[in-house]
Amino acid sequence: MDVWKGVLPEPEVRTVEDMREVLAYPACEQQGPLYYMYRDLALTDEDHAILREGGIRYDITIITPGSVCGEFIKTKGHYHPESPGGLQYPEIYEVLSGKGHFLLQSQDLTDVVLHPATTGDKILIPPGFGHVTINPGEDPLVMANIVSRNFESDYSFFRAYRGAAYYETDDGQFLKNPLYTRVADLRFLEAVDHPEVGVVREVPLYDLIRDPLIPDLMNLPEAFTHIWENCLRD
Numbered sequence: 601m602d603v604w605k606g607v608l609p610e611p612e613v614r615t616v617e618d619m620r621e622v623l624a625y626p627a628c629e630q631q632g633p634l635y636y637m638y639r640d641l642a643l644t645d646e647d648h649a650i651l652r653e654g655g656i657r658y659d660i661t662i663i664t665p666g667s668v669c670g671e672f673i674k675t676k677g678h679y680h681p682e683s684p685g686g687l688q689y690p691e692i693y694e695v696l697s698g699k700g701h702f703l704l705q706s707q708d709l710t711d712v713v714l715h716p717a718t719t720g721d722k723i724l725i726p727p728g729f730g731h732v733t734i735n736p737g738e739d740p741l742v743m744a745n746i747v748s749r750n751f752e753s754d755y756s757f758f759r760a761y762r763g764a765a766y767y768e769t770d771d772g773q774f775l776k777n778p779l780y781t782r783v784a785d786l787r788f789l790e791a792v793d794h795p796e797v798g799v800v801r802e803v804p805l806y807d808l809i810r811d812p813l814i815p816d817l818m819n820l821p822e823a824f825t826h827i828w829e830n831c832l833r834d
């Protein structure tokens with residue numbers, strides 16, 4: 601992988617079979633791996649200690665291009681649980697190469713946002729938003745994330761509702777998931793910088809592991825309500 605100069609552990613792999621319960625076309629007979637997750641990466645032991653002490657993790661995920669019976673390949677989708685301060689844990693993503701469509705849906709389904717993103721773009725997942733990443737491009741989508749290491753993702757809603765509120769098909773259309781009876785229309789929003797917390801295009805996400813603000817942003821989201829309130833503004 602060109603974008604990562606460090607050691608790569610064995611990835612966790614999701615296959616068509618693992619994804620069946622969230623697919624637009626669950627009877628699809630295709631098989632094989634769809635995406636690869638390299639979790640808890642660090643370039644040096646010192647960096648790994650910084651990540652551990654800050655209670656955060658740096659991961660890289662590679663989503664292969666293509667479709668599963670006509671639906672673009674995507675991640676499974678999950679929500680994050682509540683942090684001790686009462687807000688759900690947030691997350692930060694960066695596109696390292698390729699194109700991504702980051703679909704974010706609020707817990708009460710009154711807001712569903714799609715952020716198209718390309719190399720360098722950063723995406724904030726605010727507390728309370730479930731998220732799925734779709735690869736709508738012809739190349740692998742390589743993306744990194746920083747997230748708290750103090751929780752496990754919650755897949756129960758996406759399992760019960762067979763995926764996110766919208767499926768993206770390989771002709772570029774968004775199909776409303778019929779199990780969502782009441783849900784907001786999809787809003788398209790450009791990925792923007794968040795200079796107040798140092799999350800900007802010119803600074804690679806990996807460099808932020810040394811910024812003392814980032815562990816707080818990820819683990820004490822209640823101290824950053826001004827960021828969450830504004831990050832999905834039109």
Ligand SMILES: O=P(O)(O)OC[C@H]1O[C@](O)(CO)[C@@H](O)[C@@H]1O
Nearest residue numbers: 637659661675676677678745753
């Ligand atoms: O857990 P899912 O929905 O398959 O999504 C995978 C993504 O989530 C993460 O676990 C972080 O939230 C990443 O490692 C990976 O990109």
